[in-house]
Amino acid sequence: MTSPFSAPVSRRLFLAGSLSAALLAAAACSSDESAPQPSPTPVFPVTVDHMYGSTTIPAEPKRIVVIGTTEQDALLALGVVPIAVTQWVGDEPYAVFPWAIDKLGDAKPTVLESAEDLSAATITGLKPDLIIGTNAGMDKATYTALSTIAPTIANSGVYANTSYEPWPTQTVLVGKAVGREAQAQKLVDDLTQRFAEVAAAHPKWAGVSAGFVQAPYDDGSVIAWPNGLGTNFLTDLGFTIPKSFDRFVNDKVAQAQIPAKDTGVLNEAEVLVWGTDVAGDGADIRADKVLGGIDAVKGGRSVYTGDLLASAIYFNTILSLPYVIDQLVPELEKVLPGG
Structure with missing residues (x-):
């Protein structure tokens, strides 16, 4: 796929x-x-x-x-x-x-x-x-x-x-x-309540800045999602999305297209969820000269979704979001222990 x-x-x-x-x-x-x-x-x-x-x-x-x-x-x-x-x-x-x-x-x-x-x-x-x-x-x-x-x-x-x-x-x-x-x-x-219950069970996530990003580069840019429809799975868990992403938004596709030279803006997210084809440790991202230097990557505060979880996030439906909760929350617990 x-x-x-x-x-x-x-x-x-x-x-x-x-x-x-x-x-x-x-x-x-x-x-x-x-x-x-x-x-x-x-x-x-x-x-x-x-x-x-x-x-x-x-x-x-x-x-x-x-x-x-x-x-x-x-x-x-x-x-x-x-x-x-x-x-x-x-x-x-x-x-x-x-x-x-x-x-x-x-x-x-x-x-x-x-x-x-x-x-x-x-x-x-x-x-x-x-x-x-x-x-x-x-x-x-x-x-x-x-x-x-x-x-x-x-x-x-x-x-x-x-x-x-x-x-x-x-x-x-x-x-x-x-x-x-x-x-x-x-x-x-029911799904709204489930998000609320997960957020309540992880009070330390409240207000923590997070980003949902695509890797590797797309036409020389990193794709990130601003606050809104594409990031509700994070904000409904208590996280916040850096407002600095907004200045890179392409209104036609409702995504932030961040040039390689500006990827430092990703440091404003304490945790990053990377939409990747393969789940795991993000070895290719960590090895990248630019992406590997991002704080959430160096500090081990990144989740690498794999194809199916990324698709569930992007589908953003009444059936895909329970799958997101089941698969993503344990990964977030690993990178943000004690949350």
């Missing part, structure tokens, strides 16, 4: 522009899979408000197509299996990662992998009765086109960005669309 960082960002940006163009093409395709009957009993009709207006779903959808990159997790958490999902990175079966695969059951959703797969002809051929694109980079023209095929749910607009949706907002929005708003809210409340 490739790195879960640079590829997803470029794919999100790609989708924002190319999905509209793809809808003008015709790439015929069809699918006869039908989703298993979900439970508990949903309530319909429902009307969902989003950044492009509101969408009414008159009855329980049976053929849900996900055109965003993470929404399948919210559906699966609610016991609803889509008939089609959109691939992000890697080659996970049916674009569903290990933290969610058991909820897929025997279903085999169609995987949409390219601009042609996202064409009007393909989506029409899937015969959807609901299209979900809260994390799809969907513009207004695309929304309008898709809405002629089936009721379509767009991003909430909370972050004023069509490609990013806070996990609580996405979970509840998707839950409402499938008639399970109360169940979705309960899932959000």
Whole structure:
């Protein structure tokens, strides 16, 4: 599997522009899979408000197509299996990662992998009765086109960005669309409480500065995440994100791109979580002439995630974040003993 960082960002940006163009093409395709009957009993009709207006779903959808990159997790958490999902990175079966695969059951959703797969002809051929694109980079023209095929749910607009949706907002929005708003809210409340309990069990983490960074260099820069959507897994555990990261943020991708000459700013983080392909001791980072000199690297206050944990962090969903807690917290305890 490739790195879960640079590829997803470029794919999100790609989708924002190319999905509209793809809808003008015709790439015929069809699918006869039908989703298993979900439970508990949903309530319909429902009307969902989003950044492009509101969408009414008159009855329980049976053929849900996900055109965003993470929404399948919210559906699966609610016991609803889509008939089609959109691939992000890697080659996970049916674009569903290990933290969610058991909820897929025997279903085999169609995987949409390219601009042609996202064409009007393909989506029409899937015969959807609901299209979900809260994390799809969907513009207004695309929304309008898709809405002629089936009721379509767009991003909430909370972050004023069509490609990013806070996990609580996405979970509840998707839950409402499938008639399970109360169940979705309960899932959000439970996970929020779990983060709070872990933070309370580690009081010394409160206020400690931390950073989530990608290595090695990307186009001569180190990628770091400022305070916000990409770092909530740290702040919800009590950590703070250095404000100095903000001046390096590229608004188009909502990430800080820190040039090699400025990597000293990473010294403002007492602990660093490195999104790496391989878990372990970060030997390649420690050996790097620049990165090896960063305080959290020299001082052994760094966690090197490995591919799957990094992907779970970046997925940032109701199902991936419990996996993050399970895997990351023990590693943080090692580098911040007594926390």
